[in-house]
Amino acid sequence: MAAALDMGVLRRGLRRGLAPLLPAGSDDDPLGEMRLLDEDSLLCDAVEDLGREHLVPQQALMEYWPWARLRAEQEERQLYSEIRRLPPDDYARVRELLASDPVAEQGVLWEKWGGLWGRFGFFEPVSSWPWCNAAGWCFPCPTCVWPMRAQSAGDGVFVVSCDAHLLEGAQYTCRPVRGRGAPVLEGGGGLAGLVEGFPAAGDYLAVSRTVWRYLTLPGRMEFAIRDALTGIAGLDVLMYPNSDRYDLHITAVDPLVAKGWRVDAKAWRSFGALADALLERPAMGGAVPLTIVVPHRQRSDLPLLRARLAGRPDFEVMTDKALVAEVLRWCRGES
Ligand SMILES: [Zn+2]
Structure with missing residues (x-):
């Protein structure tokens, strides 16, 4: 049996990478480089996705699958089974719309989806997501168009980044501006000029994280x-x-x-x-x-x-x- 972990090792592992916490022989496991907590002891972005891919919320477990872990495969399969019942043309249309327009005002979505709108619970109001709210504004990722995460860096400044495309440069600094316009993002390897913020309120809808x-x-x-x-x-x-x-x-x-x-x-x-x-x-x-x-x-x-x-x-x-x-x-x- 492995020796019990020292608390200091555990704390360091959570902040600096899981390698010292993994079983012997796990040298190649990419989890070794993963940090679960940031400098402020808050959960890092990766944890939410990992949690979803390995386990879905307790509520679903209690209701439908009390006997087993429900993993992402089932969650993914459930999503697909909902739309696979559609006639082929509608199925292709829904797949295209979810890829091309993951965020938009409700009126725009109504128009694009036509008769297919309202049959699936794919969208949620952006105003209900505090994690992407940078002083009242939300910024779509230039690569995937979905709302980027906004983390306060103090003094009204936010670090704005996409959970999926951070390594490809989708990370910006958002500084407060005078007046009513959207703040302008800085940084991001030349892509900053392409990002236009929208109010994180009203009738903007985005597809759920899943x-x-x-x-x-x-x-x-x-x-x-x-x-x-x-x-x-x-x-x-x-x-x-x-x-x-x-x-x-x-x-x-x-x-x-x-x-x-x-x-x-x-x-x-x-x-x-x-x-x-x-x-x-x-x-x-x-x-x-x-x-x-x-x-x-x-x-x-x-x-x-x-x-x-x-x-x-x-x-x-x-x-x-x-x-x-x-x-x-x-x-x-x-x-
Ligand atoms: Zn992205």
Whole structure:
């Protein structure tokens, strides 16, 4: 049995990285670098996502699954099962809208969603989210358009950053301004000028955090892949083929280089939880493996995910960038 932890080691581990708290032999586990508490002893942003991916709120457990942990896989599956009942055209439309417009005024959403509006509980009022409120203003991430987290740095100054795209530069300083206009963000590697704030009140609605993680983020990856491959001769790209368990079907139609890719994008924060979820899926037959595409920013954790899925030849995993490069190489006859 492992020795009991010293309180000092525990406190340091929570603030500076979990490595000293993990069991021996966990050297490669990316959790080792994760910090759970920030300098102010507040929970770090990552914790909420990890909590959701491993366990959903107690209320749901008590009501429906008192006998087991309900993990993100079930939460994700529940979201998808709600929309998979739609006719194919409506399904594709809902996926597109959740990717393209995760935040908007209610009137705008009504117009865009038309008859599909109100059938799903995907949106919540931004005014009910104190975590993205910077002195009455909310700022959408320039990469995913969802509200960025606003953390007070004192004296009316806020640090504004996207939980998913912080490493790609979506982190800004928001200083108070005189007058009534939205504060202007500073920093963020040249993207600051692209971010326009809106009042964190009134009838602005945004997709829930769960919808953002499991539908908006992967959806935006899938549309970006489609756009990168549009207009390439000999390539057929089909989004959301009839209620299948993958989202993007790419076919190289030239008989000399014919090949197909079945693609499912995933934006889970924890690759460990994602691997658990994928391993629970029954093995798929057929010659074409399912390509699980993950964000380029998580590329350093790919070997871990590949190792976990080593016994499942029906899955292959790669980043969005690597997939586009592979398809283009194939079309040029280089693969
Ligand atoms: Zn973002």
